[in-house]
Amino acid sequence: MRLAEATIPVRDWSVLHAELKRKSVTRQLLWREYREEHPEGYGYSQFCEHFRRWRSVLQPTMRQTYEAGTAMVDYAGLTMSVVDPDTGELREAQVFVHNLAASHYIYAEAQWSQSLPDWIGGHVRAHEHLRGVPPVTIIDNLKAGVSQPCRYEPDINRSYQDFATHAGTAIVPARVAKPWDKAKVETAVLVVERDALAPLRDRTFIGLADINGAIAERLHLVNQRPLRHIDQSRKQLLESIDRPALLPLPEQPFELADWKLAKVSIDYHIECDHHFYRVPHRLIGQHVNVRATSNAIEIFAAGSRVASHRRSAQRGRHSTDADHMPEGHRAYAEWTPERFHSWAACHRQVPKSADHQAVSTQKVP
Secondary structure, eight states, X not given: OHHHHHHSOOOOHHHHHHHTTSTTOOHHHHHHHHHHHOTTSOOHHHHHHHHHHHHTTSOGGGXXXXXXXXXXXXXXXXXXXXXXXXXXXXXXXXXXXXXXXXXXXXXXXXXXXXXXXXXXXXXXXXXXXXXXXXXXXXXXXXXXXXXXXXXXXXXXXXXXXXXXXXXXXXEEEOOTXXXXXXXXXHHHHHHIIIIIIGGGTTOOOBSHHHHHHHHHHHHHHXXXXXXXXXOOBHHHHIIIIIGGXXXXXXXXXXXXXXXXXXXXXXXXXXXXXXXXXXXXXXXXXXXXXXXXXXXXXEEEETTEEEEXXXXXXXXXXXXXOGXXXXXXXXXXXXXXXXXXXXXXXXXXXXXXXXXXXXXXXXXXX
């Protein structure tokens, strides 16, 4: 029996483990391909049992199977001291970590904060580095990503959702206090801290570009290093597993927008950054959603855009649109000083000539 088992052809189980991460690939499919190549090979149950035994020797974090194109994102707990080139001040930079779960490929960068612009900017630069967009992005419940944590339907930050729609990735928040929902990025954070940040601890960096260049050099080595039990590097797995699943980069760059809730005043204006923008008068007293970019202000009511204005930096001034006014107000607004002058000029009495005045002043005998 042992001799017979020894002659049965077997697969490279590490290849099988990698293939299962590819989209729509199942054990049943891989077993059928195996039997086509080796008709005298294992039956399906024995095939799965031998694979299970091989996989049982892997580290616990590698027992999970993630679909290709799944990204996990978080911030490292370790910060890095960086000199601000503008002020000369020593500041603590946050470290953004982006990990592809199937290939374990890691991207990381230092940022000044965990604010929304830095958070979204990290995603953009990670996608540019990968030359593609992961279809699924799993995140922690940090404020920049999730405005209202919930076990079943968490509220994604509106600006972050705009970015996700623009890029084409689906945002999936991990459950609160469930670190295993994003176990791969937790491991990636440890790799970044130990293999990229710790070796740089005694260096002085001037600005983010300086430290990010050093982090990129360290991570290049990490991504080229073969993984244990698989004998392939993160870079190799990226090209063979995750690369085919990535979506193309958007044709247009993403424009960051801030969202706020505003109430329409009695003069049918809303305030945004100390400037006032007119909306349709029918919305007086209602709350509307305001989307503000660097160049434009858009106002939405009941899911539809009701007004759009060029953004103004003039504090206390008003941007108006006559179409938003009631008919009576519009008619009244048409009586400008210029119109009064024009009207007066048209109705002014023509003065009499000098001869006519002379004749008219003579007394009749």
